[in-house]
Amino acid sequence: GLCFLYVPVCFLSRPVLASNRPEGKILETVGVFEAPKQHGKYETGQLFLHSVFGYRGIVLFPWHARLYDRDVTPPTSESKSEPPGTRGSKEVKGKTHTYYQVLIDTRDCPHIRSQTEAVTFLANHDDSRALYAIPGGRHWKSSRIILSSSYCVIGLAERGRETDEHFPIHPSLPSPLSSSITLPLSVITLGLDYVSHEDVLPYSSTDQVPIQHELFERFLTFNPSKVPPFVPRDTLRAWQEKNHPWLELSDVHRETTENIRVTVIPFYMGMREAQNSHVYWWRYCIRLENMGNEVVQLRERHWRIFSLSGTLETVRGRGVVGREPVLSKEQPAFQYSSHVSLQAPSGHMWGTFRIERTDGSHFDVRIPPFSLESNKDEKAPPAGYSW
Numbered sequence: 001g002l003c004f005l006y007v008p009v010c011f012l013s014r015p016v017l018a019s020n021r022p023e024g025k026i027l028e029t030v031g032v033f034e035a036p037k038q039h040g041k042y043e044t045g046q047l048f049l050h051s052v053f054g055y056r057g058i059v060l061f062p063w064h065a066r067l068y069d070r071d072v073t074p075p076t077s078e079s080k081s082e083p084p085g086t087r088g089s090k091e092v093k094g095k096t097h098t099y100y101q102v103l104i105d106t107r108d109c110p111h112i113r114s115q116t117e118a119v120t121f122l123a124n125h126d127d128s129r130a131l132y133a134i135p136g137g138r139h140w141k142s143s144r145i146i147l148s149s150s151y152c153v154i155g156l157a158e159r160g161r162e163t164d165e166h167f168p169i170h171p172s173l174p175s176p177l178s179s180s181i182t183l184p185l186s187v188i189t190l191g192l193d194y195v196s197h198e199d200v201l202p203y204s205s206t207d208q209v210p211i212q213h214e215l216f217e218r219f220l221t222f223n224p225s226k227v228p229p230f231v232p233r234d235t236l237r238a239w240q241e242k243n244h245p246w247l248e249l250s251d252v253h254r255e256t257t258e259n260i261r262v263t264v265i266p267f268y269m270g271m272r273e274a275q276n277s278h279v280y281w282w283r284y285c286i287r288l289e290n291m292g293n294e295v296v297q298l299r300e301r302h303w304r305i306f307s308l309s310g311t312l313e314t315v316r317g318r319g320v321v322g323r324e325p326v327l328s329k330e331q332p333a334f335q336y337s338s339h340v341s342l343q344a345p346s347g348h349m350w351g352t353f354r355i356e357r358t359d360g361s362h363f364d365v366r367i368p369p370f371s372l373e374s375n376k377d378e379k380a381p382p383a384g385y386s387w
Helices: 234-247
Strands: 002-004 029-033 047-050 056-069 095-104 119-125 128-134 140-147 151-158 161-168 186-188 192-196 200-204 220-222 230-232 251-257 260-274 277-290 296-307 312-318 333-342 346-357 362-373
Touching (some): 047 192, 056 192, 277 346, 296 362
Parallel strands (some): 128 186
Antiparallel strands (some): 047 200, 140 151, 140 186, 260 277
């Protein structure tokens, strides 16, 4: 059937409304729904609606990740110790699961209960270290970046206009570091995401430019003889091959507590030298989903961060990224990204979210333990994707 921009609430976390929609207009046809694929993968150029966040998007390429689902009962009762301090540990075997690198229609970005940044990494250009961030519709270039104890404050210049952009990072920096680190350059592109196969609601459109995004026509070209009719340009392949160490999604961790499902995806950003030591950086993306009918609100976070160097940190704070999101039947999901650094090449993180019910009572939701690994070969060819 027809695919409308304002689609049934059972599909979406919230209705998707275009910013230029005339007042009083409720529905806007964007294409025709296709049957979701039960087997195989979606191809580059596949249009879709996100089943949780409701935005329009297009598939760039797939990643083959390992999903560690702690809700799945292991075949044996054997357990394996997790990082020091975890409780209720059990062995979890990963299974291959398909995720997609996608472009988000920038008209929908303001209505998504999700930070749409997808890539941040430290890169080496002309012997200088730079933090690169790819969160959500224009290129930004900054002359300086300050990583403080609570925010990554980026001094930005947009066509000559100076402004500040704040990207929340983990509120704990290694104690030997000073309160701020100055880095030389940031490049930001908006409107990228990682989408699980089951979150894709595919549709087709006769529009030759169905997605508004500055990278759409740079990465894809219209070819009516192909299915889907949007095929990759050489620029997309080159971009993927150049940036795969920072783009690549390898591990996904999931656990549900009292109908609140937490999914964590860690990404290695890179290493830089500071004060005669090596500092390793990771980004992690977290999605909270209310799988039940009860309205709840996230109030606090409690993290445990274990470093291979032997340190164990505890971090507590109100909400996440400055917000205390409500998870309801109408808006069941919230997604955000944050950052953490260690003075060791690997470590682990785990923790809990304190959730409040409408009657004022609280319960803790487990954040599944996940590894922080830095043993990537930046020169190796991409291993987790296929065209």
